[in-house]
Amino acid sequence: MEQNIFDSGLKKIGLVAINGDSGGVLGTDSYSPYIKIVYLPGGYSLTVDFSSYRTTGPTLFFVSPNQVLNITGTGSAPGSMIFYNRDFYCIQIHDEEVACDGLLFNNIYNMPMTTLTPEEGSFIDYLYAQIGDEFIHRDSSHEEMIRTYLKQLFIRSVRLWKRQHLEQEAAGQSSDIESFRKFTQLVEAHYKEKHNVADYAALLSMAPKTITHRFKRLSLPQPNEVIKNRIVLEAKRLLAHTQMSSKEIAYELGYEDPAYFSRLFLLKAGETPSGFRAKFLS
Structure with missing residues (x-):
């Protein structure tokens, strides 16, 4: 299974490709302690805790460490999963909505998710590609670059989540x-x-x-x-x-x-x- 990991002391983040070979592995104890952002194209099915989902187009899922994730069916195109611990990202003390305990995690919906238009999916593709490049071309600043792209992912996702889950007038x-x-x-x-x-x-x-x-x-x-x-x-x-x-x-x-x-x-x-x-x- 293709996997990239940054591991420095207590801080850890990884990027995993999701396909027919890796889907069943993602629900194992190896990944359960981590916060996860799962990016799937259409044609995938998955369960989180006791709810089932099927993607009809590009979709982001935000999974907390205490949730049980299983990919039960894979589409023709590969997906990706970012997994990380609180020490990597939650050292951030500003921008509470996009923190690891912000709107996308541990909220009343239990399974925060955002569906993406083709244009939004292209931007998320770009962010995942840039994060993947940082794992390959490591230099003295690559940790902070990964964190910067991760924050962009959260900011864009929070905006989408508000539009999709809150009344338009309430979102403000x-x-x-x-x-x-x-x-x-x-x-x-x-x-x-x-x-x-x-x-x-x-x-x-x-x-x-x-x-x-x-x-x-x-x-x-x-x-x-x-x-x-x-x-x-x-x-x-x-x-x-x-x-x-x-x-x-x-x-x-x-x-x-x-x-x-x-x-x-x-x-x-x-x-x-x-x-x-x-x-x-x-």
């Missing part, structure tokens, strides 16, 4: 978008012990109603749904990829009453934890 409401970004960051960090909107409102020094109104203006799911969806997603991961019992998972996710947790899972997932595990394993 920077204060609401920043509240949404911070809320989802906090949910990702605390969902195992904080289960109510009021818990996060206190962390944000905001009233719960203010958060609810801001999400409504962005036409997003309600904050309480965001919290519950994140909890159920983690429960599904543990049911699918560990041997933990439903009771153990309930305790792991901060519920002292396993029966209450099972009712929540049934309400959100449409089946019991044991039913979900049996269906997944079958």
Whole structure:
């Protein structure tokens, strides 16, 4: 499998070609700890966690380290995947929207993605080609050049993501978008012990109603749904990829009453934890 890697102390980034030979390898533990940007032309199918996707044209997927990625079908043209750790890019302290915990990662959609027009795809092709060239023609500045191209990729992708996932008039409401970004960051960090909107409102020094109104203006799911969806997603991961019992998972996710947790899972997932595990394993 064709792969280029920059590895310097704690900082690591790599570029992998995706084709029929490499597709199944990308979901292994070798890549799971890394943040990933997957660029696929049309004709590919993949799963991320428990959602399936099929590309009809150039598409970017933004995959967090805790998400399970599998390429289940490849198209005629090769794709590419950039993978890197937080030490490589997250030393950046400005431009919060394009940081590794910005709008493209760990947000309420769980699978941020942007579809590309042919013109946009040409620009992304250019950025990936330039990053690939930096791996080949290494000099004293190639690390910073890779980081510069990576940031351009994020800036362009954030603009596209806003246009595709937010109402046009809402995309310009920077204060609401920043509240949404911070809320989802906090949910990702605390969902195992904080289960109510009021818990996060206190962390944000905001009233719960203010958060609810801001999400409504962005036409997003309600904050309480965001919290519950994140909890159920983690429960599904543990049911699918560990041997933990439903009771153990309930305790792991901060519920002292396993029966209450099972009712929540049934309400959100449409089946019991044991039913979900049996269906997944079958």
